Amino acid sequence: MNEKTTLGQIRTEDWGLIDYRDAYERQKKLAQEVGRGHDSCLVLCEHPPVLTLGRLASKNNILAPGDVLARQGMDVLEIDRGGDVTLHGPGQLVAYPIMDLKNYRRDLKWFLFKLEQVAIDFLKDFDILTCRYAGRTGVWIESKKIASIGVGAKHWVTFHGLAVNINTDLQLFNLIRPCGLNVQMTSLKELKGEKMNMQVVKQRCIYHFLRHFTRDEIRKV
Amino acid sequence: MQITLPELGEGIAEAAVAFWHVGVGDAVKKDDDLVEFVTDKATFTISAERDGTIKEIFFQVGEQVKIGAPIVRLDPLS
Numbered sequence: 001m002n003e004k005t006t007l008g009q010i011r012t013e014d015w016g017l018i019d020y021r022d023a024y025e026r027q028k029k030l031a032q033e034v035g036r037g038h039d040s041c042l043v044l045c046e047h048p049p050v051l052t053l054g055r056l057a058s059k060n061n062i063l064a065p066g067d068v069l070a071r072q073g074m075d076v077l078e079i080d081r082g083g084d085v086t087l088h089g090p091g092q093l094v095a096y097p098i099m100d101l102k103n104y105r106r107d108l109k110w111f112l113f114k115l116e117q118v119a120i121d122f123l124k125d126f127d128i129l130t131c132r133y134a135g136r137t138g139v140w141i142e143s144k145k146i147a148s149i150g151v152g153a154k155h156w157v158t159f160h161g162l163a164v165n166i167n168t169d170l171q172l173f174n175l176i177r178p179c180g181l182n183v184q185m186t187s188l189k190e191l192k193g194e195k196m197n198m199q200v201v202k203q204r205c206i207y208h209f210l211r212h213f214t215r216d217e218i219r220k221v
Numbered sequence: 222m223q224i225t226l227p228e229l230g231e232g233i234a235e236a237a238v239a240f241w242h243v244g245v246g247d248a249v250k251k252d253d254d255l256v257e258f259v260t261d262k263a264t265f266t267i268s269a270e271r272d273g274t275i276k277e278i279f280f281q282v283g284e285q286v287k288i289g290a291p292i293v294r295l296d297p298l299s
Contacts, residue, residue: 055239055259056283080240082262107230108263137262154254154266 009103010213012206015045020077020088023047023096027159030098035157040103042209043096044202047088049172051076054083054150057180061085064175074175081160083137083150084180091167091189093201095209101156104213112137112149114212115162119147121212122204123164128191138179139164144186148179164188164205166196222273223291226258229265235285236260238292247275255293258286273297 015023023045034040051062051074061084062069062076069076088094095118101111116132119139123130123146130139130146139147147164165187173185188196229236236258243255249269258265277294280286 054262055257055264056237080257080264080266082259082264106228108260108265109230109233111230112262150262152257152264152266155268 009039010099010210011039011041012210013041013043014202015043017046017048017090020047020050020052020075023094024079027096027098031154031157031159034098034100035155040097040099040213042206043098044205045094045096046090046092046198047094049074049087049089051085051087051176052081053078053085054081055079057084059085061177061180062175063177069175079160081150081152083148084178085176086148086150086163086178087172087176088163089168089172091165091169091187091198093164093166093198093205095162095164095205097151097158097161097209097213099158099213101153101158106156108151108153111151111153111158115149115151116147118205118208118212119162119164121208122201123147123188125204125208126188126192126196126201128188136181141186141191144184145178145181146186146188146191166198166201222270222295222297224255224267224270224293224295225291226267226286226288228288229258229260229263233260233288235287236265238280238282238284238286239264241278241282243275243293245275245278249273249275249295267292269295271295271297 120130151160167189168187239259240257251271253269255267273295276296
């Protein structure tokens, strides 16, 4: 599935369920295009189960032995984003904003803050009140984490992004120490007590993302 | 010419070297990736501003670098 819509200066694309490596290659290609002046793009997708390690991540934060991971067909990939180890899997909404921050604000901290706010705002649409903690980037409900963030930037064009647990199988997180922290993960499904409609969630995510990253909104900052 | 660590955002005073794409003696072309820095949950890649040869690297992976500090010396092709 590849839906394209245009609103303002940011396109959105839905890549559906896509292998992590394929999505990474497509992100890189998109980032090059955005760097050459194409519109910024928000990509939404889900991945089959995979573990990824950010730069400077500790492999000790993968708790499951290699043979257990191999039996589950779980790949472990070292990638060029910030943050430690994380898990992606079906039911987790992954948002990759491919943005040229030269057109917005050359500020990585601001960008991370904005991504957190997008997740906080769209989760609020489902009556889930979340928060952020200084020094622990991500989105939290008290001591449980629902969204993880890790981005990369080259020539101020961003890639990687935000992963929010919607219907994610939370058992999978037992394989790792998420983000290198002794933290329990949660999901929108767990909090609401029912499986969520991913298409509806994606629409709310797009709405708040565009709201936060339109030029008018940026000028208010 | 020395390449320095640029401003990465308000309140960011330093960043850690995360990955070197090049080593001393390597020939690079304009826009080739040189080094990645990491700050909080973001990486930032520094690229070559012109063709040349890497003459000196001032920091190793894991070291913290202050914004504005020289990170690499590149001998430009004349």
